[in-house]
Each structure stands twice: as C-alpha cells, then as structure tokens.
C-alpha cells in the first residue's frame with residue numbers, strides 16, 4: 001500500500017512561513033524551550049507509528065508484535081522497507097525477487113492489520129544521500145508520526161546502518177519548515193526508537209521499553225511463515241543443509257525448524273530484559289512473560305517521560321499476574 005496524499009502547496013506554506021517569523025521574533029525576545037519537548041500527547045489520541053527496516057522483513061521481525069497490538073487497539077502502524085531486497089536470496093535476484101518480497105510484506109501487513117511500503121532502492125546499495133534523507137523525512141511527515149522506529153547506526157549490515165543514520169538525520173529535519181517544504185513540517189517531534197540488536201560497540205542496546213507480545217505471538221510467527229523467501233528458503237546466504245526439501249515430511253520438518261528457531265528468538269528478548277519487564281509490568285507479571293519486543297529511546301527527537309511512554313505503549317496493563 002502507498003501513503004495517502006497529503007495537502008501541499010502555498011496554502012500550507014504560508015502558515016509555515018508565519019511560524020518561522022513568529023519563532024524568529026520570539027527567539028530575539030526570550031530563550032526558547034528545546035524543540036524536542038513540546039506538549040505531551042493528548043490522552044486517548046489515535047497513535048501513528050512508522051517503522052523503517054532496511055529490507056522487506058526487518059520491520060516485521062523487529063516490531064510485528066507491537067504493530068499487531070497497536071492495530072488491534074485502533075492505532076495506525078506503517079512498515080517501510082528502505083530497500084527492495086532484490087539480492088536477498090541465494091537462488092534468485094533482481095526484479096522477480098523484489099516483486100516476491102514486496103508481496104511477502106503485503107501478506108504480513110494483512111496478517112497484522114497495518115500498512116506497508118517498499119522503497120525502490122537496491123538491496124546492498126543504500127547510501128546516506130540528501131535525496132534519501134528527504135524521502136525518509138517526507139514519509140515521517142506524511143504519516144504524521146508520533147513514534148518512529150529504525151535500526152541503530154552500529155548494526156552489522158550497511159543497509160541497516162544507513163537506514164538508522166537516515167532516520168536519525170530526519171529526526172530534527174521533520175520539523176524544520178523549509179526542509180522539503182512540499183510536505184508540511186511536524187509540529188510535534190515524534191519519539192524516535194531503535195529496535196533491538198545484539199551489537200556491543202560503541203555501547204550495547206539498552207532496551208528502555210520492553211513489551212510482552214505473548215498475546216500476539218501466533219500472529220508474529222504467521223508473519224515469519226508468510227515470508228518464505230527469507231526464512232523457510234534461507235534468504236541470501238542460509239540455504240538449508242542438503243537443499244530445500246521436496247517431500248511432505250521434509251517440508252513439514254523444515255517449517256517446524258523455522259518456527260522453533262523464531263519462537264526461541266522472540267523468547268530470548270523476554271529473558272534478556274526480564275528486569276526491565278519488571279519495571280514496566282511489575283515483577284509478578286513480568287515473571288510469566290514468554291515473548292517480548294524491546295526498543296531503545298534515541299536521544300534525538302522527542303524524549304518521552306515514563307508516563308508518556310505508557311500512553312504511547314498502552315499495553316502494560318494487558319498481562320495478568322501469574
């Protein structure tokens with residue numbers, strides 16, 4: 001799916017210009033509050049979340065659980081793959097693979113009840129360019145995002161790293177009126193979050209926000225199954241030993257192997273951040289949580305208080321004590 005068009009043009013430009021003039025004169029008169037701390041999110045608002053992954057499966061692996069939870073509660077979530085994934089398979093590449101992977105993201109979006117978009121950058125070739133910075137900032141503005149999720153800029157894959165850098169580069173620019181003025185700037189800077197990784201340098205992922213996904217784990221596993229090019233078939237570099245199975249028993253065994261691997265992966269996040277889960281859910285409830293997703297608050301963009309995080313992630317009352 002593509003983003004709905006946003007009203008643009010001179011009509012929207014004039015208020016932006018007026019705002020700049022007001023800010024200019026105001027700044028001469030008194031010191032300004034930091035741009036990253038405007039009024040808090042109004043209670044009961046429909047939340048709008050946009051998540052950027054480098055490839056057509058990253059956003060889903062990192063945040064399908066919270067995406068399903070937000071969507072079920074009436075909030076709006078969009079996954080953006082910043083590259084088209086056209087070399088992400090050991091046996092096929094180019095246009096046919098890009099089309100296949102886009103179809104997989106669309107199937108995942110249907111399962112989760114979210115929107116999705118794949119940008120037409122080649123896999124393995126993403127660069128931090130002005131054009132890409134503009135594109136990312138435009139998508140965040142068009143979505144009117146409250147939360148933006150991406151990779152940390154010290155991830156292993158260059159596309160992951162540069163996606164992280166591009167999103168960080170957009171974090172301030174989304175509210176600068178004359179940067180890409182064809183889409184109106186955001187008046188409230190979103191909270192920018194990083195999705196979980198295991199990299200240690202220059203510092204390990206901090207897991208500031210950890211959410212139970214026990215109630216939606218089957219949906220997340222269904223998303224894994226809906227992306228066979230990456231998981232069942234092995235993606236770019238992990239052709240199963242002995243090749244892909246051809247008989248029914250072998251196919252079922254492979255399906256189970258993939259499911260078990262990802263079940264363990266999603267459980268490992270809950271185990272890794274058990275003390276943090278206790279901070280959000282209380283120790284008795286945290287003890288019973290099996291699967292989780294974790295996010296780190298980027299120091300750019302809006303810096304939400306703990307109280308605001310509870311409004312942005314209205315899930316911490318979902319889990320019963322064991």
Ligand SMILES: [Zn+2]
Pocket residue numbers: 054055058157160
């Ligand atoms: Zn990736």
